[in-house]
Amino acid sequence: MKKIIRNLIILVVVFSFLPLIPFWLMQGAGKSDNNAANVEKIQGNKGAYFSFIIFGDNHAGLIFNDAATLKEIWHMNREDRFRKVPIDFVLNVGDVALDKKRSHFVAYKKIQRLIKYPLITTIGNHDSRKFFDEFCGEREFAFGNRNSYFIVLDNEEGQLLEEQFVWLEEHLKKGAEYEHIFVSMHKPPFDPYQQEWYNIDNHPWAYRVRKLFARYKVDMVFSGHKHMFKHENFDGVDYIVTGGGGMLIEIPEADGGVLHYVRVMVNHDYVTYEVRKISPPLWEYITYYFWKEAVYWVRNFYGTGYIFGRNTRIEPLRVSGLNNREHWMKK
Numbered sequence: 001m002k003k004i005i006r007n008l009i010i011l012v013v014v015f016s017f018l019p020l021i022p023f024w025l026m027q028g029a030g031k032s033d034n035n036a037a038n039v040e041k042i043q044g045n046k047g048a049y050f051s052f053i054i055f056g057d058n059h060a061g062l063i064f065n066d067a068a069t070l071k072e073i074w075h076m077n078r079e080d081r082f083r084k085v086p087i088d089f090v091l092n093v094g095d096v097a098l099d100k101k102r103s104h105f106v107a108y109k110k111i112q113r114l115i116k117y118p119l120i121t122t123i124g125n126h127d128s129r130k131f132f133d134e135f136c137g138e139r140e141f142a143f144g145n146r147n148s149y150f151i152v153l154d155n156e157e158g159q160l161l162e163e164q165f166v167w168l169e170e171h172l173k174k175g176a177e178y179e180h181i182f183v184s185m186h187k188p189p190f191d192p193y194q195q196e197w198y199n200i201d202n203h204p205w206a207y208r209v210r211k212l213f214a215r216y217k218v219d220m221v222f223s224g225h226k227h228m229f230k231h232e233n234f235d236g237v238d239y240i241v242t243g244g245g246g247m248l249i250e251i252p253e254a255d256g257g258v259l260h261y262v263r264v265m266v267n268h269d270y271v272t273y274e275v276r277k278i279s280p281p282l283w284e285y286i287t288y289y290f291w292k293e294a295v296y297w298v299r300n301f302y303g304t305g306y307i308f309g310r311n312t313r314i315e316p317l318r319v320s321g322l323n324n325r326e327h328w329m330k331k
């Protein structure tokens with residue numbers, strides 16, 4: 001009996017690894033299948049009832065990351081199974097490559113080929129500009145889709161430059177002709193996780209861009225950079241951080257450090273979203289995710305929160321993370 005159970009466990013673990021093999025052997029999408037081509041694909045869409053998917057920080061090119069992204073794609077591709085609402089496209093909020101290498105972009109193009117919807121990609125700080133241009137195309141652009149206007153910004157280096165503010169405002173004005181405005185930028189203009197080294201809350205560019213988004217009544221701003229889910233609202237604008245697209249997550253699960261993607265639904269003047277939490281492939285759970293949580297469990301005897309943050313015995317001042325529990329859909 002023991003032997004049967006042991007063999008069954010080994011079989012299931014091996015089975016969870018198998019999707020990587022065809023992934024390694026396959027060809028990726030062509031270079032011409034880039035941002036401009038994918039924006040073109042959705043131009044004929046009609047009606048004011050649609051959906052789109054957002055993910056980010058898949059960091060293609062590392063076995064752990066690709067395995068997790070493959071599992072996410074399997075779920076994304078089933079999102080339209082009830083045929084209730086069309087899924088127009090998938091938006092990636094950046095850090096598509098593990099770290100700036102050509103081979104990482106080659107892996108990303110395979111990911112693109114496996115996603116059955118048009119894919120629009122934002123540049124992140126781990127994406128080489130040279131390879132991004134070659135494999136994904138434009139870095140800063142805007143497009144209309146049905147009743148919504150989408151603005152994709154390049155802030156991989158951090159702050160937005162003066163000419164970007166000018167360009168952005170022009171497009172925010174254009175967006176006013178639509179019912180909704182959505183923005184994608186890799187680095188969020190706030191701190192999604194306070195006990196961490198990305199501290200941007202008080203930067204002048206972040207304050208300025210948040211005020212600008214509020215003035216033009218932007219509906220949602222999508223970012224990644226931090227490998228977690230986080231939702232905040234500033235001045236009536238929803239900010240969604242969705243950096244759980246595949247990269248090994250280092251943030252504790254209780255604070256939003258989970259593999260996931262986000263699905264947004266637009267129904268005329270309504271905008272809603274759901275977070276789709278994806279459990280890691282079993283082999284990855286055994287080799288990494290179980291141990292990550294175990295380390296935090298031990299750490300919580302002498303402190304709280306992020307392993308690289310400050311060791312503190314006091315309760316965190318802000319309970320970060322899952323303030324939208326009702327939106328969680330466990331797969």
Ligand SMILES: [Fe+2]
Nearest residue numbers: 057095225226
């Ligand atoms: Fe990242």
